Amino acid sequence: xxxxxxxxxGSTGSIGLNTLKVVDQHSRRFQVTGLSACNNFKLxxxxxxxxxxxxxxxxxxxxxxxxxxxxxxxxxxxxxDCTQIASLKEVDVVVLAMSGTGALFPFLGAVRAGKxxxxxxxxxxVIAGDLIMDEARQxxxxxxxxxxxxxxxxxxxxxxxxxxxxVHLTASGGPLRKVRSKDFKRMTPKDILRHPRWKMGxxxxxxxxxxxxxxxxxxxxxxxxxxxxxxxxxxxxxxAIIHSMVEFADGSLLAQLGITDMRLPIQYALTYPERMPTxxxxxxxxxxxxxxxxxxxxxxxxxxxxxxxxxRLAGSMPAVLNAADEEAVGAFLKGKIDFLSIYxxxxxxxxxxxxxxxxxxxxxxxxxxxxxxxxxKLIGS
Amino acid sequence: xxxxxxxxxGSTGSIGLNTLKVVDQHSRRFQVTGLSACNNFKLxxxxxxxxxxxxxxxxxxxxxxxxxxxxxxxxxxxxxDCTQIASLKEVDVVVLAMSGTGALFPFLGAVRAGKxxxxxxxxxxVIAGDLIMDEARQxxxxxxxxxxxxxxxxxxxxxxxxxxxxVHLTASGGPLRKVRSKDFKRMTPKDILRHPRWKMGxxxxxxxxxxxxxxxxxxxxxxxxxxxxxxxxxxxxxxAIIHSMVEFADGSLLAQLGITDMRLPIQYALTYPERMPTxxxxxxxxxxxxxxxxxxxxxxxxxxxxxxxxxRLAGSMPAVLNAADEEAVGAFLKGKIDFLSIYxxxxxxxxxxxxxxxxxxxxxxxxxxxxxxxxxKLIGS
Numbered sequence: 001x002x003x004x005x006x007x008x009x010g011s012t013g014s015i016g017l018n019t020l021k022v023v024d025q026h027s028r029r030f031q032v033t034g035l036s037a038c039n040n041f042k043l044x045x046x047x048x049x050x051x052x053x054x055x056x057x058x059x060x061x062x063x064x065x066x067x068x069x070x071x072x073x074x075x076x077x078x079x080x081d082c083t084q085i086a087s088l089k090e091v092d093v094v095v096l097a098m099s100g101t102g103a104l105f106p107f108l109g110a111v112r113a114g115k116x117x118x119x120x121x122x123x124x125x126v127i128a129g130d131l132i133m134d135e136a137r138q139x140x141x142x143x144x145x146x147x148x149x150x151x152x153x154x155x156x157x158x159x160x161x162x163x164x165x166x167v168h169l170t171a172s173g174g175p176l177r178k179v180r181s182k183d184f185k186r187m188t189p190k191d192i193l194r195h196p197r198w199k200m201g202x203x204x205x206x207x208x209x210x211x212x213x214x215x216x217x218x219x220x221x222x223x224x225x226x227x228x229x230x231x232x233x234x235x236x237x238x239x240a241i242i243h244s245m246v247e248f249a250d251g252s253l254l255a256q257l258g259i260t261d262m263r264l265p266i267q268y269a270l271t272y273p274e275r276m277p278t279x280x281x282x283x284x285x286x287x288x289x290x291x292x293x294x295x296x297x298x299x300x301x302x303x304x305x306x307x308x309x310x311x312r313l314a315g316s317m318p319a320v321l322n323a324a325d326e327e328a329v330g331a332f333l334k335g336k337i338d339f340l341s342i343y344x345x346x347x348x349x350x351x352x353x354x355x356x357x358x359x360x361x362x363x364x365x366x367x368x369x370x371x372x373x374x375x376x377k378l379i380g381s
Numbered sequence: 382x383x384x385x386x387x388x389x390x391g392s393t394g395s396i397g398l399n400t401l402k403v404v405d406q407h408s409r410r411f412q413v414t415g416l417s418a419c420n421n422f423k424l425x426x427x428x429x430x431x432x433x434x435x436x437x438x439x440x441x442x443x444x445x446x447x448x449x450x451x452x453x454x455x456x457x458x459x460x461x462d463c464t465q466i467a468s469l470k471e472v473d474v475v476v477l478a479m480s481g482t483g484a485l486f487p488f489l490g491a492v493r494a495g496k497x498x499x500x501x502x503x504x505x506x507v508i509a510g511d512l513i514m515d516e517a518r519q520x521x522x523x524x525x526x527x528x529x530x531x532x533x534x535x536x537x538x539x540x541x542x543x544x545x546x547x548v549h550l551t552a553s554g555g556p557l558r559k560v561r562s563k564d565f566k567r568m569t570p571k572d573i574l575r576h577p578r579w580k581m582g583x584x585x586x587x588x589x590x591x592x593x594x595x596x597x598x599x600x601x602x603x604x605x606x607x608x609x610x611x612x613x614x615x616x617x618x619x620x621a622i623i624h625s626m627v628e629f630a631d632g633s634l635l636a637q638l639g640i641t642d643m644r645l646p647i648q649y650a651l652t653y654p655e656r657m658p659t660x661x662x663x664x665x666x667x668x669x670x671x672x673x674x675x676x677x678x679x680x681x682x683x684x685x686x687x688x689x690x691x692x693r694l695a696g697s698m699p700a701v702l703n704a705a706d707e708e709a710v711g712a713f714l715k716g717k718i719d720f721l722s723i724y725x726x727x728x729x730x731x732x733x734x735x736x737x738x739x740x741x742x743x744x745x746x747x748x749x750x751x752x753x754x755x756x757x758k759l760i761g762s
Contacts, residue, residue: 155633159540162656168666235667245638250656251663252645254537257626257634264633275543275631282632285549285674286616293666 004270007034007091009057009082009106010098012043014201015120015146015262019095020047022267025279030270034085036077036098041065048074057082082106087113093270095146096121099201101322101368104128108361111141118269120146120262122204122216123326127319128364129223143224144269149217150224151265152243152256157225158273160246160254167227168245168253169217170237171296174208177238181300187339189332206329210342211296215307219318222311229312234304236294241283259283303343306350316356316367323368324349327375336379349374385651388415388436388472390463390487391479393424395582396501396527399643400476401428403651406644406660411651415466417458417479422446429455438463463487468494474651476527477502480582482703482749485509489742492522499650501527501643503585503597504707508700509745510604524605525650530598531605532646533624533637538606539654541627541635548608549626549634550598551618552677555589558619562681568720570713587710591723592677596688600699603692610693615685617675622664640664684724687731697737697748704749705730708756717760730755 006023010016016037023030032051037044041062048056048071057077058066066076077084086094086106094110096103096119103121108128110117112135119125125132136143145151149169157164175192176184192209193202200208207213211234218232235245243265245255258264261280268275285291298305303325310321328345331337337345349371356363387404391397397418404411413432418425422443429437429452438458439447447457458465467475467487475491477484477500484502489509491498493516500506506513517524526532530550538545556573557565573590574583581589588594592615599613616626624646626636639645642661649656666672679686684706691702709726712718718726730752737744 156635159542161540161654242636247663248656250645250648250652250659251639251661252536252649252656253638253664255623255636255638257636258632264631267631268633271631273542275629275633278631280632282628283634285618286676289674291672291674293670293672295667 001029003029003031005031005033005090005092006095006270007055007085007088007093008032008095008097009034009036009086009103010096010121011035011047012037012040013097013099015095015097015266018262019097019266019270020051022263022270022278023051025263025267026271026276033091034088036079036082036085037062038079038098055085055088057085083109086110086115091115093118095266095270096124099123099203100326101127107132108135111135111143112139114139114141116142116144116272118144118146118266120266122147122213122220123322125220125223126216126322127368128361129219129318130358131361131364133223133226144272145220145224146262146265146269147217147220148260148262148265149244150220151268153221153225153246155256155268156244156246156254162248164225164227164231164246165249166231166233166247167221167225168233168235168247169214169221170235170240170242170244171211171214172208172240173236173238173294173296174211174213175205176209176300177236184300185338185340189335192339202333203326203329206332206342207325209339210303211301212303212307212325212346214296215304215311216322218307219311229308234296236296237292239288239291241285241288241291257283257285303346306343306347310350313355314357316359316363317350317353319359319364319367320353320371321346321350323371324375327372327379331379345375345378348378382410384410384412386412386414386471386473387476387651388466388469388474389413389476389478390415390417390438390467390484391477391502392416392428393418393421394478394480396476396478396643396647400478400647400651401432403644403648404432406648407652407657414472415469417460417463417466418443419460419479436466436469438466464490467491467496472496474499476647476651477505480504480584481707482508488513489516492516492524493520495520495522497523497525497653499525499527499647501647503528503594503601504703506601506604507597507703508749509742510600510699511739512742512745514604514607525653526601526605527643527646527650528598528601529641529643529646530625531601532649534602534606534627536637536649537625537627537635541629543629545606545608545612545627546630547612547614547628548602548606549614549616549628550595550602551616551621551623551625552592552595553589553621554617554619554675554677555592555594556586557590557681558617565681566719566721570716573720583714584707584710587713587723588706590720591684592682593684593688593706593727595677596685596692597703599688600692610689615677617677618673620669620672622666622669622672638664638666684727687724687728691731694736695738697740697744698731698734700740700745700748701734701752702727702731704752705756708753708760712760726756726759729759
């Protein structure tokens with residue numbers, strides 16, 4: 001069998017590294033054709049030597065470095081041109097392992113090239129889900145999400161002839177689930193970054209604490225599975241063993257379960273429609289003993305309601321929500337604002353925004369820019 | 382759309398009544414063509430008047446009754462000839478709602494007639510699973526199980542391109558899960574018949590107490606899903622919300638969840654591949670709060686090990702296991718033997734049996750008869 005040719009965009013981040021572990025586990029099945037990384041060019045260099053990609057995108061410092069050292073058989077691109085790698089003829093699957101809105105152009109490029117796209121990135125679908133999904137249908141690009149919740153829904157729906165009535169997105173509840181509301185104000189980035197279930201980057205961990213992350217997933221799920229917002233519910237499940245569930249018209253639910261290791265959904269996307277051993281230890285429910293569930297507390301975590309509302313309003317609003325949140329969380333992580341101000345700032349920006357309906361890509365990017373500027377005004381210097 | 386024509390064999394029992402409730406819920410979708418009942422001909426008469434079947438099988442007392450009263454447009458059969466109803470040309474789906482080995486012939490008849498069969502009956506598959514499944518393949522008969530666990534597995538596998546690595550059958554643990562082993566001896570039928578999760582007949586409730594019922598389901602699942610015994614595991618899950626799970630090669634699991642109401646799996650089988658509203662309230666995991674899991678205690682419930690062993694030995698052994706158990710449980714329910722003697726008797730009969738490999742139908746029935754006689758000897762008078 002011809003190996004599957006991969007482009008891994010964001011190969012030095014957490015998802016990128018886990019993707020390469022999956023490649024290691026099934027090295028004959030995959031060929032790494034493209035890699036990209038923004039900053040960590042030293043790790044990228046090691047990856048180039050090990051996986052021998054023919055196309056690599058990297059930030060300016062890395063470009064300068066590789067220009068000096070040179071690596072035979074590798075074409076280098078500025079990181080902003082990683083879209084070219086995503087749409088290379090020889091690439092079968094594009095893993096979008098980078099975070100941030102920077103993933104939007106490579107996502108669109110891959111979709112237009114009719115690739116299979118395995119996105120871990122949330123932002124692109126949140127801000128431009130309609131555009132991406134329209135293009136995906138047009139170019140018959142297949143999207144197999146890597147995010148554990150979206151992968152769970154994808155797996156539950158795989159081959160089912162019935163459409164889902166409701167999708168239940170599970171959420172660990174984040175690091176503040178057991179913290180009293182009155183203590184939220186004095187939560188430092190350090191307090192927040194001790195996330196109980198999934199090891200993730202700092203931005204997404206803060207978004208888990210506010211439940212904004214789950215709000216983004218609501219928007220993602222809407223686009224990925226062609227749902228209305230009223231068909232999406234959030235369920236707190238601290239053990240994060242049930243990765244999400246689908247409920248059908250008859251009240252029957254299918255759930256996908258597994259250990260909390262990103263290699264599972266990554267491998268699923270890369271070997272789809274086959275399933276192969278992961279080399280990881282399996283789930284032992286008897287040993288685990290108990291799974292818990294509770295309703296999300298929307299009073300303590302208003303960001304989730306706000307996300308549902310922004311999602312319902314649609315148009316340019318999700319882009320504004322995302323941009324304002326990125327700025328506010330960034331300011332929190334730098335110690336510029338306190339934890340509760342994240343929500344306050346995002347809410348204010350959202351309320352000030354005049355929605356553009358059915359926005360073009362340009363209108364989305366304008367809304368994004370506008371929201372960042374508004375947020376920065378509120379953050380202050 | 383032409384209504385689906387149903388034959389409901391065992392229409393006055395618990396599964397039969399629930400099947401008719403499903404028919405009531407979607408009355409335009411179904412036409413009841415055949416009904417059968419052994420004894421309760423008064424209830425059967427009401428059902429005949431309401432659902433207007435054209436073919437009815439009933440025990441001798443009922444036959445006599447209907448001969449006297451007469452019902453226009455209904456052909457009556459002795460209950461042993463209900464196989465004829467199962468294979469009627471105009472029948473689409475045969476619901477095997479009767480318990481006991483008596484279901485074997487109608488099951489085979491329906492399979493040979495290429496029907497869709499919705500079995501709630503365990504015995505037929507336990508004693509003659511190989512024969513039934515061979516004939517089903519030959520005649521392209523579809524079997525959509527109604528048993529909640531088997532239905533769950535069927536639903537989890539529906540449309541999946543990967544074969545299951547392991548099937549996890551969940552078990553509520555039965556009425557003795559929290560009872561100390563030393564108290565087992567003095568358990569009366571009355572103690573046992575307070576089953577915590579599913580309302581069922583007395584025989585199956587006693588089998589739930591010994592976990593023999595789960596052992597039978599292991600054998601059933603083996604046949605229904607073409608598994609080896611090493612691919613089947615049992616997991617105690619007292620809330621009975623996860624009805625069973627399928628684990629794939631990558632360690633990912635799919636689970637089917639729902640409220641504990643038999644109308645769910647019955648309706649699924651009857652409307653397959655569609656799913657329709659049930660009119661029942663849905664599952665509320667947040668309200669439920671907790672799901673628990675534990676390993677089955679094979680020391681306290683040796684019947685489960687015995688069933689696995691009989692299952693592994695195969696041939697005529699499962700038929701012997703089933704027959705000996707039916708006799709022993711019957712004797713327990715009549716107060717002839719104590720609770721612990723159920724296992725002792727079944728084990729002795731199993732140990733005394735000389736296995737017939739690849740048994741014919743006749744050999745299976747002989748083994749069944751032999752086991753009943755052996756069990757009765759041990760029960761005494």
